[in-house]
Amino acid sequence: MLETYRKWRYRLVPDHILGEILSKRWIDNAIPFTALLLLLIGLYVSLPGFYSAYALGDYSRQFAELGLVTLALTIVMLGGGIDLSVGSIFAVSNFVALYCVHALGLDPATAFVLTALTGIVCGAFNGVLIGFMRMRAFLTTLVSLIIFRAIVDILLLKHAVEISSVFPESELWAEIGEGDLIGIPYTILATAVIFLFTHIVISRMRAGWHLVSVGGARRSAYNAGINVRRTVFFTYVVSGLLCAIAAYMYAARLASTGAETGMGMEMVALTAAILGGTSLGGGRGSVAKALLGGLIVLFLSNGLIQFGIQGGATALIFGLTLLLSVIVEVRWTKNRTKILNKVYVSPAYSALPPAPATAADSGSPYAQNNRLREVELIGLGDVEGPEDVILDASDNLYTGTRQGDIVRFFAPDYRRHEVFAHIGGHPLGMAFDKEGNLVTCVGGMGVYAVSPDGDVRKVTDQTNRSLTSIIDDSRLSLADDLDIAHDGRIFFSEATKRYDLHNWPVDALESRGNGRIVCYDPRTNRTRTVLSGLVFPNGICMSRDNKSFLFAETWACRISRYWFDGPKAGKVEVVIDNLPGYPDNINRASDGGYWLALVGMRGPALDLALKMPDYRKRMSRRVSGSNWLFPNINTGCILKFTETGEVVTSLWDLGGVNHPMVTSMREHKGYLYLGGISNNRIGKYRLSDADQAWQGMKSYWGDMR
Template sequence: MTASVTSRRPGPRRPPERNVLENETLGTRLHYLRRKIALQQVFAELFEKRWMEPAIPLTLLVGVVVFFSVATPGFATPENLLSSAAELAELSLVCIGMAVVMISGGIDLSVGSMFGLCNILMILLITLGGVPVPLALLLTLFAGAILGGVNGGIVAYLKARPFLTTLVTLIVFRGVLNLLDLNFSAQTATVFVLDPMWEWLGTGKVAGIPFSFVTLVVVLLIGHVLLSRSRIGWHITAVGASRRAARHAGIKVERVLLLCYVISGALCALAGIFYAARLSSASARVGEGLELNVLTAVILGGISLSGGKGTVWRAFIGAATISLLGKGLLLMNVGGEVLQTALAAVLIVAVGLDIKWGKNRGKAIQKTYVNPTLLRYRPAPDVRRGSGSAYEVNDRLLGAEAIGVGEVEGPEDVVLDSQGRLYCGTRQGWILRFSGRDFEHKEIFARIGGHPLGLGFDAEENLVVCVGGMGLYAVSPDGTPRKLSDETNRDWTRLRDDSRLRLADDLDITPDGKIYFSEATTRFGMADWILDGIEGRPNGRLLCYDPATGTTRTVIRDLVFPNGICSCHDGESLLIAQTWLCRILRYYHSGPNKGRLEIFMDNFPGYLDNINRSSDGGYWIALNGMRSPAYDLAMRMPSFRRRMMKRIPRDEWLYPSMNHGCVVKVSEAGDVLDTYWDPGGEAHATITSMREHDGYLYIGGLENNRVGRIKLSGSGAAQVDNRRPQSSARPVSVN
């Protein structure tokens, strides 16, 4: 069974996703193309993004803008939008402060009083105190931080309830504001300040945009970095999610709470400064009732009252909705009572929808995440006894010697070192080493975590390991593990960030020391990799780690579950097993054919796993399961597989057959030379790897509880170098 069909496109381009059948009609090809389009997958990956969490508030904001743009002619004019931007900036700054406090698990009802108090303080410093504008600005910001610190100190260190504390300080701060207004109302009613900076704060513009709004954008960016990219931001979220857990993690809870209230007070002061400069006046009515609008805005944006959830962008979305809604109703000559009623109605509807979306978002993503596509297979080779097929079933593995029965769980790959010691990974995240005459001595060579999959030794006897869910690791001869790589270059054309390694699978090392390894799927992890088979899409890739530079790059994208990787005997090419397509690709990484991609073998009777070199110039191939007519037919019916996932329990789904063990030996030309079967999977149910060493073949399996060993007839003392092949001096024959 030789198949050396050359890829039509040179270089490591995206390989074909299916086997093109003879006499395929145009209708069939159009049907395949329709199934290839993954709109459902785009939906799932889009709404999986964290920035899509406020989908309902954002939709509401867009709806408000569209409605008033149509219903009110003057709403969408540049003059109105610029005026709204200045007002929005002041409201948004206060909302961001409230959001930070709420994310930490608190609440600040005194924001309106702090806003008004800082507003009048700024004007009094300039008019009565004769303080220069820059210094007055700094003093007002400091005063706002002090006011916030009062709230934070009482809440954090006196253990008072945030609601009652800030309700009391609301009254106290408002009382101070009333006293100042009562004594200095004549000086603060209307002020004239001949200072360029004062004018810039009130009416200055950057590229036609109010300076206050530009400042808001800067605050939003800083707040985003602070909350999502800094240690203090993670601490704020952790404290809001669970103070007890945060305290046990070593976080200074009191300090974090104090900082949040200080930030809230400083942002209220900044908003009050812009308000004072814009209107050049102050009164006791400034900020009255503002706390209700702010609280409405942040809840509308999706900031959780229970803490531990929210972003500054959500606060901005809520503030923009409230601000533009009020502006639109004002342009429609609607009274204040109607405005408050409208705000209440919008809040109830929006919060209800947002809660509903928050509860069902995960379910919606889960139901649309797996998006089956169309795969067509040629008729599978006959494997029945007496069929005369090259894959005919036999019993050659039934008498295999068992190593470590019951002492290993899931030895997906096996490898032997130069001293003949046997290594394998386990489901517990260990790498075991068996030694002795009959491998009777077992020891834990390394505790690496994850699930060790592909194994291979480099020239320095370091054991290189693909760890599912963790990436590429190396274990030194003394058993010390270290990370080599857990990321690669990102494909910016995709919604999903594929820079992190999710399922590094198998590896081999080329003569130049580079480590080529497969990532079977970028969309599923170790726990649900089988879903990739139900989907059948090209989610995998071939990667290369260069020890000289310590970098990883993606060599080939869009491979359908690339599993086994084997460096060929010529030292210039790799074999890549594609499990769900039941075929092997050959990729030339160096030499005169560098960049060439071709099909090495096709149409296997089972699903491929690891590939390794044999001592006589051929290759060993593991089949971890066998094809069945029912599943071959199901792969041609994406709609059937989608309905199956939605309507019946997962343990009743139709899966690929994984209850047979088989090892196939092929030649360099791709001819089947020999097979070794364990029909029914009595001892080796799912064979995922095999390794030839010193006349024996060692067998591993992802679901097995042992490592098998059989004596190879005719092998003699032939031995395979398990580290890497030597570069061949003979010319490469290319079909």
């Protein structure tokens, strides 16, 4: 009964969803969005008429100004700085706008240009001191706050009466302040355009990526070649410009200035930015966060006014709100990774049948032997991590390395070698197409092709996104093996879409079915997923009927066949359903069968633990990853099986002397060439009963070239 409960509980309750939600970048917006929603509901219930049409119009004009100042401060904070002078820049710019229109009689367009230049100059003053002279942002902007405020006070003494005594007759000036389009104020429309443009720059353009990089890790950004000083400088310039635009809107709306203009705005904007989720430490924030924070502060301040709370009480409430926001932000930033690590790993229920016997005297087709003890070694110490091996029509041998290279060993003795191509990531499964291009899966990068001359090009690095997936599974995370159909379609396996190459033990711990098989069609240049929900698919081999392929599911210990053409198209058939170890690459044999690598052997402890997801979950939370139960890959073997799934040959090296683990093998002219992702060598094993003229490339393309 307990096992039945576990089976259905972990099948019906998707534990991994919580972790995937918490891993999303937009989860930071959930808290401010919830706070805004509760605030809006509370104001609606307690203040009848709060959302009248007139009130909403007034709120939107206020937000046009507050939102831009909040966005200005958000941009500076994204770059790892702080700007306490936004209120003073707002006041200076407001004075310039009013003086230009009221005292000088300039047209609103010219006044806008001069106001914007004022904000840019003020921002550049901060940017030079902080960005280029490397002064501390807090102290510098505190000083500039005092300086700009003093300038405003001096100018008001001379020109306040001159400004207030004139009422400009410009209709455009009045329209900017009070006009609307079908009930929507022009100022809020302009603000929406600015917000949208800023969002595109930050999230989709190089300048935004540089900004986030500088704020998140300034030294790393510098080492990556980003001009850190220039980036910081422009954050303050943009901040000054946005404050000036907000001040221009404010001047057009109220047409007045005074010593109180902009006073305290820096604290209001800072509260809004932090409430929205922008990090004080830099590198984490967005336009959406600025929008949410600004709306919260806007409605909170108007709500307090309508409740009759003003003066010091309002300042006290905002101060306490800011304090609470900082506490939440600091605690969330500090503990988010810990929380995510505890809930992201979500083991599933998996019950494997008892493993077949492998003892030497068992009479089993998997019976142990030491036939691989006779393996010859190629490239000992010259390659690291040769996960797959393949030979061309000229008998040259190719393999990938951890250094991101594809190395070619020259026939006939394979002593001389060269770097055939440098790709960057670790090349895994490989196959030749009919033009002689070497196509390979690269962990974390996708599928790449190398021409016979060594030119590298990307084939694909993404597929269609699943409609039900929370994480963005369109990007390929761990493409690991492939094969090519006669019509050129490339079918490749992605072992897991939740983890990368170095975290395969975590996927083994989950055994959830995070993998899939993907097809790239060169005729349409489109990539799509053809099979999903697979348990670490790893190993694909085209059948000789050219209508199906065999594939391995490593943690499920089975081999299956998928029909992609013919009357059975779309169907999956199990070929071998209970292996004694964990299957990896599959390749053709000269006698019509197939070779299969077992990367490691099953053990009773892990088989039992697979039926206990709660136990594995506790292990992932309480025990260091180096001490987890995970598949033993120290000893593996090679099997040969027929089209019907009958195992006819097994090859072992029990002592691990020459080839301690196997992830792939290729038959070629009477020899079996062995690869192993944890090895520093390639193995060569003599097959006395094999066709001495058989080649893998001719088996695929011999009748088509």
